[in-house]
Amino acid sequence: MKIVHVASEIFPYAKTGGLADAAGSLAATLADLGHEVSVFLPGYRVAVEHPLAGQAEHRLKLRVEMGDVFMSGDVRSFSPRKNLTIYFVCREEFFDRRHLYGTPERDYEDNHHRFIFFCKGVVETLRLLELGADIVHGHDWQCGLLPLLLRHAEQRHGATLAIKTVFTVHNLAFQGIFPMRSFYRTNLPDELMGIDGVEFYGQMNMMKAGLLFADRLTTVSPRYAVEIQTPEFGCGLDGVVLSRAGEITGLLNGIDARIWNPAVDGLIPEHYNVGDLAGKTRCRADLLKRHGLDPEFRGPIFGMVCRLTEQKGIDLVLANADFFKAADVRLVLLGTGERRFETAVRELAKACPSRVAVSTRQDESMSHLIEAGSDFFLMPSRFEPCGLNQMYSLVYGTLPLVGRVGGLADTVTDLDEYPAAGTGLMFAPTAEGVRDGLSRALKLFDQPARLAAAQARGMRKNFSWTQAARAYERLYEEAI
Numbered sequence: 253m254k255i256v257h258v259a260s261e262i263f264p265y266a267k268t269g270g271l272a273d274a275a276g277s278l279a280a281t282l283a284d285l286g287h288e289v290s291v292f293l294p295g296y297r298v299a300v301e302h303p304l305a306g307q308a309e310h311r312l313k314l315r316v317e318m319g320d321v322f323m324s325g326d327v328r329s330f331s332p333r334k335n336l337t338i339y340f341v342c343r344e345e346f347f348d349r350r351h352l353y354g355t356p357e358r359d360y361e362d363n364h365h366r367f368i369f370f371c372k373g374v375v376e377t378l379r380l381l382e383l384g385a386d387i388v389h390g391h392d393w394q395c396g397l398l399p400l401l402l403r404h405a406e407q408r409h410g411a412t413l414a415i416k417t418v419f420t421v422h423n424l425a426f427q428g429i430f431p432m433r434s435f436y437r438t439n440l441p442d443e444l445m446g447i448d449g450v451e452f453y454g455q456m457n458m459m460k461a462g463l464l465f466a467d468r469l470t471t472v473s474p475r476y477a478v479e480i481q482t483p484e485f486g487c488g489l490d491g492v493v494l495s496r497a498g499e500i501t502g503l504l505n506g507i508d509a510r511i512w513n514p515a516v517d518g519l520i521p522e523h524y525n526v527g528d529l530a531g532k533t534r535c536r537a538d539l540l541k542r543h544g545l546d547p548e549f550r551g552p553i554f555g556m557v558c559r560l561t562e563q564k565g566i567d568l569v570l571a572n573a574d575f576f577k578a579a580d581v582r583l584v585l586l587g588t589g590e591r592r593f594e595t596a597v598r599e600l601a602k603a604c605p606s607r608v609a610v611s612t613r614q615d616e617s618m619s620h621l622i623e624a625g626s627d628f629f630l631m632p633s634r635f636e637p638c639g640l641n642q643m644y645s646l647v648y649g650t651l652p653l654v655g656r657v658g659g660l661a662d663t664v665t666d667l668d669e670y671p672a673a674g675t676g677l678m679f680a681p682t683a684e685g686v687r688d689g690l691s692r693a694l695k696l697f698d699q700p701a702r703l704a705a706a707q708a709r710g711m712r713k714n715f716s717w718t719q720a721a722r723a724y725e726r727l728y729e730e731a732i
Contacts, residue, residue: 253287253288253386253387253725253728253729253732254287254288254290254383254384254385254386254387255279255282255287255288255289255290255385255386255387255389255728256289256290256291256292256374256378256383256385256387256388256389256414257275257278257279257289257290257291257292257389257391258291258292258371258374258388258389258390258391258395258398259271259272259275259291259292259293259390259391259392259394259395260293260294260352260353260367260370260391260392260394260395261275261293261352262275262276262279262291262293262338263275263276263277264276264302264304265293265296265298265299265302265304265305265338266293266294266296266298266299266352268352268353269559270422270505270638270639270640271391271392271422271423273505273507273508273640274391274422274472274505274638274640275291275391276291277506277507277508277717278505278506278717278720278721278724279291279336280333280336280717281506281717281718281720281721282721282724282725283333283334283335283336284333284335284718285718285721285722285725286335287335287725288335289335289336289337290336290337290339290383290385291336291337291338291339292339292341292370292374292377293338293339293340293341294340294341294342294346294347294352294366294367294370295328295340295341295342295343295347295348296347296348296349296352297347297348297349297350298352299340300328300340300342304330304332305328305330305338305340307330308328308329308330308338308340309328309329309330310326310327310328311326311327311328311329311339311377311381312326312327312377312380312381313325313326314326314327314341314343314373314376314377315376316369316372316373316376317372317439318365318368318369318372318437318439319436319437319439320436323343323369324343325341325342325343325369325373326342326343327339327340327341327342327373327377328340328342339374339377341369341370341373341374341377343369343373346362346365346366346369346370347366356588356591363428363430364428364430364434364437364456364458365434365437367393367394367395367397367428367458368397368434368437368438370394371390371394371395371397371398371401372401372438374398375398375401375402375405375413376405378402378413378414379405379409379411379413383413384412385413385414385415386414386415386416386728386732387414387415387416387417387418387728387731387732388402388413388414388416388417388418389417389418389419389420390417390418390419390420390462390466391419391420391422392420392421392422392423392426392459393426393427393428393458393459393462394428394458395419395462396419396428396457396458396459396460396461396462396463397438397450397458397461397462398417398419398462399417399419399461399462399465399466399467400438400440400444400450400461400465401438401440402414402417403417403465404439404440404441415732416467416468416728416731416732417465417466417467417468418466418467418468418469418470418727418728418731419462419463419466419468419469419470420469420470420471420472421459421462421463421469421470421471421472421476421480421637422471422472422637422638423637424459424480424485424486424487424489424493424637425487425563425635426459427452427457427458427459427460427487427489428457428458428459429452429455429456429457429458430455430456430458431455431456432445432451432454432455432456434456435450435456448464449461449464450464452488452489453488457489459489460489460492463489463492463493463496464492464496467499467731468499468500468501468727468730468731469493469496469499469500469501470500470501470502470503470724470727471500471501471502471503471637471638472502472503472504472505472637472638472659473502473503473504473505473637473638473639473658473659473662473663474502474503474504474662475502475657475658475659475661475662476502476635476636476637476638476658476659477500477501477502478502479635479657479658480493481493481494481497485635501727503720503723503724503727504638504659504662504663504715504720504723505638505640505643505659505720506643506715506716506717506718506719506720506721507640507643507644507647507715507716507717508717509647509716509717512620512623512643512644512647512648513647514531514532514624514647514648514649517620517624519616519617519620519621520535520538520620520621520624520625521534521535521538521621522534522535524624524649525711526649526707526708526711526712529649529707532624532625532648532649535621535624535625536553536624536625536626536627537625538621538625539553539555539584539621539622539624539625539626540553540582540584540625542618542621543584543609543611544605544609545582545584545606545607545609546606549582551580551581551582551697552581552582552627552628552693552694552697553581553582553583553584553625553626553627553628554576554581554582554583554584554626554627554628554629554630554653554690554693555583555584555585555622555623555625555626555628555629555630555650556569556583556584556585556586556587556622556629556630556631557585557586557587557619557622557623557641558587558589558631558641559587559588559589560587560588560589560590560593560594560597560612561589561590561593562634563633563634563635564587564589564631564632564633564634565631565632565633565634565655565681565686566587566589566593566597567593568632568681568682568683568685568686569630569632569686570593570596570597570600571683571686572683572686572687572690573600573603575687575690576600576604576607576608577603577604577607579690579694581607581694582607582608582609583607583608583609583630584608584609584622584625584626585597585601585608585609585610585611586610586611586613586615586618586619586622587611587612588612588613588614594612597610597612598610598612623641623644623645623648623650624648624650626645626650627650627651627697627703628650628651628652628653628693628697629641629642629644629645629650629651629652629653630653630686630689630690631652631653631654631655631660632653632654632655632679632681632685632686632689633654633655633657633658633660633681634655634657634681635657635658635681636654636655636657636658636659636660637658637659638658638659638662639654639658639659639660639663642654642659642660642663642664642676643663643713643715645676645710646663646664646675646676646710646711646713646715647710647711647713647715648711649707649708649710649711650707651667651675651676651677651693651696651703651706651707651710652664652675652676652677652710653676653677653678653679653689653690653693654676654677654678654679655678655679655680655681655685656678656679656680656681657681660678661678663713663715664676664678666678667696667702667706668692671702673709674706674709675706675709675710675713676706676710677689677692677693677696679692
């Protein structure tokens, strides 16, 4: 098949979170399976300066209609591996910036213009290069208008640009909501501004556009596909999702075993596998030492790598600060996010410097070491469309402590509920639930045989992207 993926971030060229990992790995795996895959990404500064992008060639000039004006841009492309072509849609005014979506303080005020231009640039490139896609697959709100813009362009030019469109919701909480006056930049028919179109409480909602107008919908875990059809998790769009219930499928993300595998991971000090965990002991000591903690400590180590937001439950961890101050445990936390939470976690580390270590930065290497060197990985998310760190934790022999939501519930089996099959501990995503999970982890740590058996079960799990990509293959074939 000829498959086109369109996303606002793709690893390794531009990344702020799991979307980049998921979209990048899925596209690469589909290429490895023999499909002809094209990937479109905004020409961010960080992307065009990536070492692999040095081979990018100019493919065409763009002239994109944006309301009552035309804006220029250009498209560069390169092929980093067989069957895979990367396209950067470039316009310096929009994408030559330090950050992808905004500064640490606020989003860029022209994000609606930036991603309308991006989607239109993709559609125009498909037309001019006559790529003849079987599937055009957009990801999250930044690509929500893509199915509409593509079909509108087909009508205007009398051409078929894609047989079917697919739209994936990675996180329904982020919807791309902008003033309705922004709609004129799309050049779409006025009737699409109504309640049956992109209108959402008097504003334009890009996520709603994708949900309504793509041929098929997916989410990044089966449970999340069900959750977003309810008021609790639907973020105001549950009715829209429910109206498309027959076209939505939950497909679990995978992980890239070439990158996330303790047997080959080049970012950890010593390798290990399910048959020999000796290297994990070295990783544990190195993790403590690099954070100024006693490397000889023998009690439980809790690791966290996350965005510091309420969604990720960081406030629930802070509500249990007394646990980390009183119990003979260590907490190593890596992440950036809301300033109030960054301040709060630093204050916790300052209050108990021999027990808690915090790094408020993005550090890919350290995230690997935390996975390898921790005994437990804490993910108290209030909602989690898929989650990747719990899967990383399982294959690294680090037991996940997770909220009972979304993809976390799809990938972790509670050890107390299912003693013979358990791979981690689950709890309600509340302050009390987190305390319960931490207390159960302490008891489990004092049962080394039970802990080791759960570790081994988790490390034998298959979360490969090949398995995940096969599921997408079937969905594409059914759609066509």
